[in-house]
Amino acid sequence: MGPLQGIKVVEFAGIGPGPFCCMLLADMGADVVRIDRTEPADLGAPIEARYNVLNRGRRSIALDLKQAGDLAVAKGLIAKADALVEGFRPGVMERLGLGPDECLKINPRLVYGRMTGWGQEGPLAQAAGHDINYIALVGALHAIGPKGGAPVPPLNLIGDYGGGALYLAFGLTCGLIEAARSGKGQVVDAAMIDGAASLMTSIYGRKASGAWKNERGSNAVDGGAHFYGCYETSDGKYISIASIEVRFYSELLERLGLTDTLKTPQHDRAGWDDAKHKLKALFKTKTRDEWCTLLEGTDVCFAPVLDLDEAMRHPHNVTRGLFVEVEGIAQPGPAPRFSRTPPGIRRPPSVPGEHTEEVLSSWDVSRGETVAAAREESGKRR
Numbered sequence: 001m002g003p004l005q006g007i008k009v010v011e012f013a014g015i016g017p018g019p020f021c022c023m024l025l026a027d028m029g030a031d032v033v034r035i036d037r038t039e040p041a042d043l044g045a046p047i048e049a050r051y052n053v054l055n056r057g058r059r060s061i062a063l064d065l066k067q068a069g070d071l072a073v074a075k076g077l078i079a080k081a082d083a084l085v086e087g088f089r090p091g092v093m094e095r096l097g098l099g100p101d102e103c104l105k106i107n108p109r110l111v112y113g114r115m116t117g118w119g120q121e122g123p124l125a126q127a128a129g130h131d132i133n134y135i136a137l138v139g140a141l142h143a144i145g146p147k148g149g150a151p152v153p154p155l156n157l158i159g160d161y162g163g164g165a166l167y168l169a170f171g172l173t174c175g176l177i178e179a180a181r182s183g184k185g186q187v188v189d190a191a192m193i194d195g196a197a198s199l200m201t202s203i204y205g206r207k208a209s210g211a212w213k214n215e216r217g218s219n220a221v222d223g224g225a226h227f228y229g230c231y232e233t234s235d236g237k238y239i240s241i242a243s244i245e246v247r248f249y250s251e252l253l254e255r256l257g258l259t260d261t262l263k264t265p266q267h268d269r270a271g272w273d274d275a276k277h278k279l280k281a282l283f284k285t286k287t288r289d290e291w292c293t294l295l296e297g298t299d300v301c302f303a304p305v306l307d308l309d310e311a312m313r314h315p316h317n318v319t320r321g322l323f324v325e326v327e328g329i330a331q332p333g334p335a336p337r338f339s340r341t342p343p344g345i346r347r348p349p350s351v352p353g354e355h356t357e358e359v360l361s362s363w364d365v366s367r368g369e370t371v372a373a374a375r376e377e378s379g380k381r382r
Contacts, residue, residue, distance in 0.1 A: 002029020002334075002343040007176065008363070010035065010074075010081045011058065013352070016131070016156070017164030017192065018087035018115045019054040024169045025083075026057030027334035027343045033359050035074060036352035038064045053331045055349035061360070062353025065096050069367060074098065076365035079106045082179075083172050087115035090125050100187045110185040111175035115168050117159070119191035131159030131192070138197040139204075147217025147224060163195025218269070220244065226275035227252065227266060230305055231283035238305035239283065239291050252300045256282060 007030040011022040026032045034055065040046075049055070061077075063070035075098070078084060084103060086093050093099045100112045117134050118124040135141045135158045136151075145152040168190035175188050206212035206219075218224040227243040243252040249266050253259045262278065264271025283291065288304050295302040306314060312323045312330055324333040327348045334343035360366065 001341075001346070002027065003338055003341040004173075005029035005341070007031065007083065008081045009033070009083045009085065010077050012084075012086040012088070012093075013037065013060075014087035014115070016087075016160040017168065018085055020161050020165035021113070021115065021168045021172075022058060022085055023054050023056055024165065024334075025172070027345060029341070029343060030083075032058035033077060033355075033363070034058050034060045034350070035065075035077070036060050036062045038062045038070075038353070040352075049349050049351045050327065050329060052349045053326075053329060056326065056331075057346045058350065059347075059355035059359050060350040060352050061356045065098070071097060073360070073365060073367055075103075075106055077359075077363060078103050078110065080363055080365065081107065081110060082176060083111040083113060085113045085115065085168070085172070090116060090120045104185055108185060109179050109183060111172055111179055111188060112185065113168050113172050113175075113188045113190065115164060115190050115192075117164075117192045119193060120189055131156035134159040134163065134192040135196045138193060138200060140196050140200050142214070143200075143203060143216065143219075143222055145216045147215065149216070151216070158199060159192045159196050163197075163199055164190065164192040167195035167198070220267070224269075224272060225267075226272050226279050229276075231280060233286060233288040233291060234284050235287040235289075237288035239288055239295075240303050240305055241295075242301040244301070248299050248301050251298065255295060255298065255300060258282075 004025060007025070009022065009025055009030050009032040011018065011032055011034045013019075013034050013036045022032050022034065061073075063074055065071050065074060078098070086098075094102075100114075103110055103112055114120065116125070117129040118127060132141060132153050135154075140158055141151045141153070144154055168188065171188035171190050175186055179185050203212060207214075212219055216222060221228050221244075223229045227241065227249050230238045230240050232238055241252065243249040246266065250259075253262055256279075258278070262271075262275050264275060286294075291302075292304050296304070304310075311317060317323060321333060323330055324345065325331075326345055329348070334345065337343070
């Protein structure tokens, strides 16, 4: 099941981007084993295990890595893994005796994935932080929000998941492809600040060209333009339009009956505020559903702004099977899709330590196994 079937990954339990990255790998068929602590860690506001869907698709083993026996078990798993994922502050894994140098001695083909916020080095490397802090430092947060207002946190999608988890998953798969050719592993250093900056590449390019202003709400795709944004409807709900291209903008004006009203050239910033005022008034004359009837499915580039419950019921999402249910918990399904090796969700989120004996058996690692024996077996398997 999935294009990564046969790939073994050891995940050291954490929060946010690390688990999301490993969820993606597991959805794609990788056999991901999460090493949880034997004692609960401070992972923010706790929720019942079955609702923590970022932990879906993989088995859990509970170890106390400060105990020699459990540390040996972890090394035994690492010796038989293709990849490793850890999300601690720089130096923590080294102090545990599980840093890259040690692990690559155990398993020279290992792709060692590191997930941090600020990176492995730099003045802030040892400081605590979260998504909003990382995206603040690279200019992303400053660019999001209304004109004249404060920056608006875009959930934790840009730092944690976009700039963190997705770049780590990409880095790991690149590393695995290269290791298959060279027979050598390496370290993948994925920092959320790096990934968030990378996501801003096109914006920085537009800034250099003079097409992007630092002032929030003054640009084509940050809510400044009348043809790209959200508008309230008569029933207090919202719709979104993104008529950026000339032909789409022309269709918007035609369908709204504004061809003779909005005469200012589309990309003339001087006319944006007046045009936005006219659109605000117009969109408040009908309900969201009425605007859907008129605009949805056209080349206006339109969509209703749905809440989480509505999103699961929308006909397009239902037709594509965008959301799935696993043991009664509705959640987004695996993405992207593959024609020949479709991904899937193997199991619901696990309770820490739920599969300890099962993992040791299936990976052929015994509690008394030495690292040397594990490495020898790893060489035979490869």
